[in-house]
Amino acid sequence: MKSTLRPLSPTEEYVRDVQPAVSPHSSIDSIPKDRTPGWSRSNRCASCNCEELETVYEFGSIPLAGAFPTTAHCPQNAAYPLTIAICRNCLLLQVLELIDPHLLFDDYRYLSSVQLLEHFRQYADTVPQIVGLESQSLVVEVGCNDGTLLHELYARGFTNLLGIDPARNITARIDKRIAVKNDFFSRSLAEQIRDERGRPSLIIANNVFAHLPDVNDFLDGIAHLLDEDGYFVFEVHSLADLISGHQFDTIYHEHRFYYSITSLVPLLQRYGLHIQQVDHISTHGGSYRIFASAKAANIEVVERELGFESSLGLDRLLEYEDFSRVIKSTISRLATHINEIPxxxxxxxxxxxxxxxxxxxxxxxxxxxxxxxxxxxxxxxxxxxxxxxxxxxxxxxxxxxxxxxxxxxxxxxxxxxxxxxxxxxxxxxxxxxxxxxxxxxxx
Ligand SMILES: [Zn+2]
Incomplete structure (x- = not known):
């Protein structure tokens, strides 16, 4: 199934005037009020496509989190509206503003190797065993970043690897023995890979599943590409940890989706993928590592996770109204605290x-x-x-x-x-x- 979300276009009629945030550190008095192209606002849920979206919090104008400008005038200093909303139908918490993915990720400056080396070493020691990976099996990593995990897999004898990531400046660091495609993963790229390399036994997507321009096209591609006995293993920030830890700071345009198991189950099911195992891991302030495959779901695991989320109220809209108040008071408390430093x-x-x-x-x-x-x-x-x-x-x-x-x-x-x-x-x-x-x- 293809998503019916509107494609992004820099010339969309509802592109608004956005003023870059004024900087106290800038030497310039005023920043031109240029139109900031490259974004639009969706009025449909990115997962289930319904129009039952309810605004949870409006952050105002926030710059892109992956942009690190050299000068105040450069486009990387532009700010864009940031709003989160909850879908009344499938309970996916999502950012409404869609930024042109090329603006987000072509010049990405997040390096996995700086913070996640130990995490990926443990991953390479355990995940291949859990999914029964054989040394010659094809492994595809979507969002492979600087190849930290691919290098660890290669060192353990898994050499039939393919990394996918659009950020050329980052993938340039990957060992040349490992194949890389600089592209966004999609159904059409999945068809191309299946023709060229066959079907992988393992598809990995760590901290990329929340960043997708079109989550339905992505999963359509995963389901098409994955071997029928294969596993799709992905890591995403957990909504339960986000809310209980007041982690409003992890909300930005690159992170379009804030997943609960409650919202993931129907999304995966739409593409014939079912949850087999859920690990709670500490990465990024609390994440899930989810093992999905075409086999029937592990009912015990799914019911345990849904029960836990229900106990936190994540299956009820009321909890999200409360989260809105929590964000507001957390921001206000933090500002007051810093202002009170002598x-x-x-x-x-x-x-x-x-x-x-x-x-x-x-x-x-x-x-x-x-x-x-x-x-x-x-x-x-x-x-x-x-x-x-x-x-x-x-x-x-x-x-x-x-x-x-x-x-x-x-x-x-x-x-x-x-x-x-x-x-x-x-x-x-x-x-x-x-x-x-x-x-x-x-x-
Ligand atoms: Zn929905």
Missing amino acids: EGHQIAAYGAAGRAVTLLNCIPDAAQRISYVVDDSPERIGRHIPGVFIPVVSREALADQPVDTVIITAWPYKEVIIDRIRSTVTGPMPRILMPLPSPEYVE
């Missing part, structure tokens, strides 16, 4: 990933207090957080330009980051502020 105290943040973009752009006035954002990815250093336009620097800045407080914006990596701060700072240790679920200093 004048003259120097503040930095650590972690320039997408979370920092949403978080800092939701508290633009308080963010003016932040001198710089430390990051460990060479792809981001020397650039800026879009919108609030705060410079992204390497961690040596903590020694060269000491601060009194460090806000850990990449809080899922709290332990690693605190160790790095301790090993870098030469003078007194700054106070460490965790922004979520409520602002709290680490003792």
